[in-house]
Amino acid sequence: MSWNGGGGKGFFFQRIVFLMGFSLIFLFTAYELLEAPSKGFLAFRIIDFKEKDNEFSLVLFLSNNSSEKLEGSLILLIGYEDSRVSENTTRYCFTGFKTLSFSIITLNPGEGKRLDVKLAQDPEAKRIVVIYCRSSNSIAQTGYCGPILLRRDDTVWVQTWIG
Amino acid sequence: MYLVGAFLIALMLRMIPSIKYGLPYGFDIYEFVSRVLVLNDGGNVSLPHGPLFYYLQLMILKAFGYDIFMKILTFIEPLVFTFFILPSYFVSKQFETEDNKPVYTLLYLAATNLLVHQIGGVVIPEGLGILFYGLSILFTMKALTRGWRWMFPAMLSGLLTAMSHHLSAFQLILFFSSLFLSYLYYYLKDERTSSLLRMLILVFTTMLLLLASSASVWSLAGEEENMLRLILKMAFEKPVLLLPIATAIILLPVVTVGIAGFVKKYGKFTFAKTFTCILLVSVVTPVVLTVVFHPEALPTILWFTIPVSLGFLPFTIHGLIQYCKKSSLYDALFFLAPLMIFMVEASFILSLEGYRVLIHRIPTFITYFSAPLAGYGLSCFSSGLKNMEKEYLAGMIVAYFMLSLAFTSYPKPEFAYGIRESISYSELKLARDAYYYSVLFNSRIDTDTRLGAILMFVSHRNASWVGNLTAWFSPSNSWLVNVSVTGKPYPVENDVLIVLSDAMREAYGGRVVNLITKPSGPLGQEAVDYLNNSPDIDRLEDVQNGALYMFSPWKKLNRSDAEQHGDG
Numbered sequence: 001m002s003w004n005g006g007g008g009k010g011f012f013f014q015r016i017v018f019l020m021g022f023s024l025i026f027l028f029t030a031y032e033l034l035e036a037p038s039k040g041f042l043a044f045r046i047i048d049f050k051e052k053d054n055e056f057s058l059v060l061f062l063s064n065n066s067s068e069k070l071e072g073s074l075i076l077l078i079g080y081e082d083s084r085v086s087e088n089t090t091r092y093c094f095t096g097f098k099t100l101s102f103s104i105i106t107l108n109p110g111e112g113k114r115l116d117v118k119l120a121q122d123p124e125a126k127r128i129v130v131i132y133c134r135s136s137n138s139i140a141q142t143g144y145c146g147p148i149l150l151r152r153d154d155t156v157w158v159q160t161w162i163g
Numbered sequence: 164m165y166l167v168g169a170f171l172i173a174l175m176l177r178m179i180p181s182i183k184y185g186l187p188y189g190f191d192i193y194e195f196v197s198r199v200l201v202l203n204d205g206g207n208v209s210l211p212h213g214p215l216f217y218y219l220q221l222m223i224l225k226a227f228g229y230d231i232f233m234k235i236l237t238f239i240e241p242l243v244f245t246f247f248i249l250p251s252y253f254v255s256k257q258f259e260t261e262d263n264k265p266v267y268t269l270l271y272l273a274a275t276n277l278l279v280h281q282i283g284g285v286v287i288p289e290g291l292g293i294l295f296y297g298l299s300i301l302f303t304m305k306a307l308t309r310g311w312r313w314m315f316p317a318m319l320s321g322l323l324t325a326m327s328h329h330l331s332a333f334q335l336i337l338f339f340s341s342l343f344l345s346y347l348y349y350y351l352k353d354e355r356t357s358s359l360l361r362m363l364i365l366v367f368t369t370m371l372l373l374l375a376s377s378a379s380v381w382s383l384a385g386e387e388e389n390m391l392r393l394i395l396k397m398a399f400e401k402p403v404l405l406l407p408i409a410t411a412i413i414l415l416p417v418v419t420v421g422i423a424g425f426v427k428k429y430g431k432f433t434f435a436k437t438f439t440c441i442l443l444v445s446v447v448t449p450v451v452l453t454v455v456f457h458p459e460a461l462p463t464i465l466w467f468t469i470p471v472s473l474g475f476l477p478f479t480i481h482g483l484i485q486y487c488k489k490s491s492l493y494d495a496l497f498f499l500a501p502l503m504i505f506m507v508e509a510s511f512i513l514s515l516e517g518y519r520v521l522i523h524r525i526p527t528f529i530t531y532f533s534a535p536l537a538g539y540g541l542s543c544f545s546s547g548l549k550n551m552e553k554e555y556l557a558g559m560i561v562a563y564f565m566l567s568l569a570f571t572s573y574p575k576p577e578f579a580y581g582i583r584e585s586i587s588y589s590e591l592k593l594a595r596d597a598y599y600y601s602v603l604f605n606s607r608i609d610t611d612t613r614l615g616a617i618l619m620f621v622s623h624r625n626a627s628w629v630g631n632l633t634a635w636f637s638p639s640n641s642w643l644v645n646v647s648v649t650g651k652p653y654p655v656e657n658d659v660l661i662v663l664s665d666a667m668r669e670a671y672g673g674r675v676v677n678l679i680t681k682p683s684g685p686l687g688q689e690a691v692d693y694l695n696n697s698p699d700i701d702r703l704e705d706v707q708n709g710a711l712y713m714f715s716p717w718k719k720l721n722r723s724d725a726e727q728h729g730d731g
Contacts, residue, residue, distance in 0.1 A: 009262075009545070013545040013548055014264065016554065016555060016559060018165050018169070020562035020563075022171070025172050025176065025569050026175065033179065033182055036182075037183075039185055039588050042706070043704065043706045045596060045704035049717040050721060084696055087691065089670050126698065127698075153707070156706070157702065158702050158703060160717060161698055161715070
């Protein structure tokens with residue numbers, strides 16, 4: 001019996017190319033599919049903002065566009081002259097802000113919630129920041145003024161300037 | 164069995180993005196579909212590539228409704244486009260030389276990145292254009308070798324090419340021109356037969372038909388949208404270019420026939436020599452030039468160049484040499500003449516200031532045309548292996564070459580000059596809400612070409628977008644583009660809504676995508692800090708991997724509301 005199994009010249013080569021090529025590309029396909037990004041996401045937006053009678057009125061909409069139930073904190077911050085938001089690929093950092101209120105909000109899969117926020121005018125305040133974060137136990141105190149560090153993947157936030 | 168395996172590879176690779184993202188892959192498709200949606204709404208819109216792709220999509224949309232249309236676009240059309248590799252495979256089956264195994268051609272067509280990407284992975288008019296381009300080549304080959312009547316289906320598929328995609332039609336015009344010139348020279352020099360004369364008349368008629376049908380498509384495109392029109396305009400606007408074109412027309416057949424004759428007589432071409440030459444010309448030279456002139460492009464160059472230059476090119480050149488050696492001059496001209504003119508074309512486009520970026524489309528057509536030669540080269544290479552060990556070793560290496568070709572099908576942004584082709588659901592929502600806000604605040608929208616395509620899609624092309632996707636040469640004077648180029652943020656105009664995505668940011672290896680003819684760059688940290696901290700720039704929405712910003716939107720809105728009430 002010849003080394004090529006009687007299949008002619010290049011028969012063994014052809015077998016190797018196809019079997020190995022197919023297996024490698026199959027593994028590559030499986031790898032690509034396994035590293036598929038999550039399709040779900042959180043969205044947070046300002047629907048309306050009004051400033052009258054010494055009061056700010058903010059209407060927000062928070063939606064859970066994923067297939068899992070989410071529980072997180074809604075944090076209302078007031079920013080002063082030196083307030084600053086910085087971010088990198090892993091974290092948000094809010095400095096120069098004061099926490100005005102804090103509440104827990106649960107969202108079912110696909111659910112959206114309209115949120116009405118009212119707050120009295122503060123002559124020193126420059127901006128209002130509203131954050132929804134899935135892991136924020138460390139700052140769960142009204143009146144907190146220190147820097148707030150939040151995981152980027154868990155956080156959505158919006159802001160409007162006042163004054 | 165091998166054929167099934169190769170075709171399964173083709174299907175697997177082309178279905179990756181659809182399954183992975185659950186959305187149509189590539190941002191261009193959203194721009195194209197936006198035109199279909201306008202047609203569906205009864206509106207008028209330019210069809211820059213040719214009408215066929217758009218009307219086929221419109222037919223599906225009308226027949227099945229929007230939801231099923233999107234599912235077909237995402238999951239079925241990539242499967243259908245996979246079959247578009249078959250014409251090139253059938254060309255390979257026409258080879259009458261010994262040792263040819265067309266299944267290798269199918270394997271190349273299945274795995275080669277440019278084809279995976281543009282025939283199936285990304286559903287675009289070019290894919291349809293390539294199908295008819297391939298069919299025209301197949302029918303012409305049959306006409307030249309089997310019987311002249313095959314030129315009639317070639318004419319029909321040529322017409323369909325012109326109706327499908329401008330650059331495919333341009334490439335086909337070059338293909339027929341090269342055949343006409345070379346076979347005319349061959350007719351005058353070697354074979355004065357009436358059958359060849361009849362073929363020459365038919366090929367010339369096909370060229371005229373293609374030119375006429377391409378010109379008729381121009382009226383459907385905007386001023387700057389049809390690249391074939393632009394290239395011809397550019398060529399005729401510069402009379403100095405007519406001289407090299409005329410010289411090329413005269414020299415091409417002489418050089419082509421001369422090369423074919425030389426290859427036939429010269430016996431010292433071996434695969435090892437071919438491989439070494441390709442290594443020097445296609446790997447070492449571009450890498451050195453990139454390091455010297457554009458070091459930032461090195462990852463992209465390496466990512467694409469190495470697989471193509473080691474896995475595809477040496478076998479193509481080897482196949483071409485062997486085909487020239489083993490077949491008649493008449494048959495050899497069929498491949499050699501178009502390849503010569505494609506090289507001239509590439510040099511010509513590179514020499515055109517402002518148009519040289521179009522060179523990025525040409526490799527796809529050349530790859531598709533030369534895949535039968537690559538398959539034949541691999542067949543000849545395998546026949547030359549003398550023992551089992553060599554077959555085993557070579558088989559393993561070639562299998563890894565195939566993997567490396569497949570690897571590059573859907574490059575990550577760091578290997579694609581910062582461009583992220585996939586779109587996420589959150590970005591779709593961001594674009595949709597940006598359009599909502601722009602209507603509410605009566606503002607324009609500033610975003611890059613990638614999200615601009617999505618914006619056109621969600622707004623049925625009604626959004627007022629700062630930046631013009633289809634104008635290749637008009638400057639796109641947008642805040643995002645300008646800041647991405649200079650790196651220095653400046654005050655945002657008060658009637659512009661900025662749509663920012665992580666895919667534009669330097670920190671994520673992205674860039675503000677602009678048309679390839681225009682400058683752009685990544686958006687740096689300074690620009691993001693500016694948007695987050697500049698007084699009066701509101702962050703209206705956050706979708707986790709993108710956000711909307713606008714200068715004092717509510718003050719403006721409340722003021723105009725108050726004015727309306729006052730007027731009332």
